[in-house]
Amino acid sequence: MALFHYRARSSAGHIQQGQLEADSPAGVARRLMGDGATPLEIRPASDSSTTSSGAGGARARKRKATGRPRLDDLELFVRQMHSLTRAGVPIVRGLRGVAETTHNARLADAVGRMADALEAGRELWAAMRDEPKIFPPLLVNMVRMGESTGRLEETFQQLAFYLERERETRQQIKQAVRYPIFVLVAIAAAFVIINVVVIPAFAGMFERFGAELPLPTRILMATSDFTVAYWPWMLGITVAIALGFLRWIRTRRGRLWWDRSKLRLPIVGSIIERALLARFSRAMTMASRSGIPVLDGLEAIGRAVDNAWVENRVDEMRANLERGESLIGAAAGTGMFTPLVLQMIAVGEETGQVDDMMEEVARFYEQEVDYELKTLSSSIEPILIGIIGAMVLILALGVFLPMWDLGSAAL
Structure with a gap:
């Protein structure tokens, strides 16, 4: 939890400011909106170089965060837009205010360009489409349908919920893998120290006795002699392989293979697959309720799931629909969906409530992911204990066996 300064407009139109404790700026925005206030500015309490008024403070904030906007930034932007549209504030004026109070420089610049585009007569979704490195395709298509149907406020509310859920899932994954990664790094460091420092010291002692080892x-x-003699080559080859692998998975073919392989990983593969299915179901629910045509919705959803293999399967599903197949037939032909998802799609297609069925699927898999993430550490612990036990066994056999032999020879 961190402390944040905020400035907001109350339901009566009065400016209010103060401090709130939350896990992120988006959490502060949710609390303010729950009290009926419209957030105008949210910044960390430790950020003493910024002020709640004046362009200089805004420019200072922008200089501090120049990277790509995070989910927190996008969620806060969407919640601010929901509050502004609900309050009836003109879009251009609202975008100008959001640009002045946004902490991320790239997002602030993009929002400013969007306001300029709207003043030139363009639509909001078209201005967002011109910022592909900032706004994902799903957000652009959702805003497009919200503008065309006159339900922009509801669209922003749905997007805020979607981004909040996405952020929470990523945080849970990071928390679950933090401990195993720390243990594996410690094991690797211990292995290097043993090979470079411990074993050579024992080797010298054994050689002086001249006993058969x-x-x-x-x-x-x-192994120790090889590591000590060739460690620069080993390090260079490892770095080269890692860089080559990272470069290869950025290609279309490499990313497709890597995204497919992640779903086959032991223990975590099933969690990743359930999270992707939950993301697909949630996005399809939003697209259906916003009135987006199925084909257009699938195109946006395929890009939004952030997995090349799933995107490929969704494109295949879209192609099957274009050939005249039913939704359940197109989904079953991809081989991506579990029987539960297919059953829910079939019921939704028969009853005309695909959005409700997909929402139930999303909730089910989100609960499954939550449970799996909570038990992930306990699932990985036996593997880590086995690795540590194997290292201890190898060291015991390699170090203590000759010491026992030397002791017997001395006696």
Whole structure:
């Protein structure tokens, strides 16, 4: 939890400011909106270089955050737009205010360009489409349908919920894998220290006695000698392989293979798959309720799931629909969906309530992901214990066996 300064407009139109404790700026915005206030500015309490008024403070904030907007930034932007549209504030005026109070420089610049585009007569969704590095396709298409149907306020509310859920899922994944990563790094560091420092010290002592060493000790000493002699080459090759792999997965073919392989990973693969299905179901629910045609919605959803293999399957599903197949037939032909999802799609297609059925699917898989993430550490712990036990066994056999032999020879 962190402390944030805020400035907001109450339901009566009065400006109010103060401090609130929350996990992110979006959390402060949710609390203010729950009290009926419209957030105007939210910044960390430790940010003493900014002020609640004046362009200089806004420019200072922009200089501090120049990276790509995070989910927190997009969620806060969407919640601000929902509050402004609900209060009847003109879009151009609202965008100008959001640009002045946004902490991220790239998002602030993009919002300012959007306000200029609207003043030139363009639509909001078209201005957002011109910022593809800021706004995902799903957000653009949702805003497009919200403008065309006159339900822009409801659209922003749905987007805020979607982004909030997405952010919480990513935070849960980070928290779940933090401990295993720390343990694996510690194991790797211990392995390097043992090979470079510990084993050579024992090797010198064993050589002075001239005794015949057991096989585990000879293997450890050979491994240690190789590591000490060729560690620069090993480091260089490892870095080269890592950089080559990262470059390859940025290609279309490499990303498709990597995104498919992630779904086959032990333990975490099923969690990633459920999270993707939940994201697909939630996005399809939003698209359906916003009046987006199925084909247009699937095109946007495929890009929004952030997985090349799933995007490929969704494109295949879209192609099957264009050939005249039913929704359930097109979904079953992809081989991506579980029987539960297919059953819900079939019921929704028969009753004309696909959005309600997909919302139930999204809730089900979100609950599954929450449970799996909470138990992820306990699932990985036996594997980590096994790795540590194997290292201890190897060291015990390699170090203590010759010491016992030397003790017997001395006796």
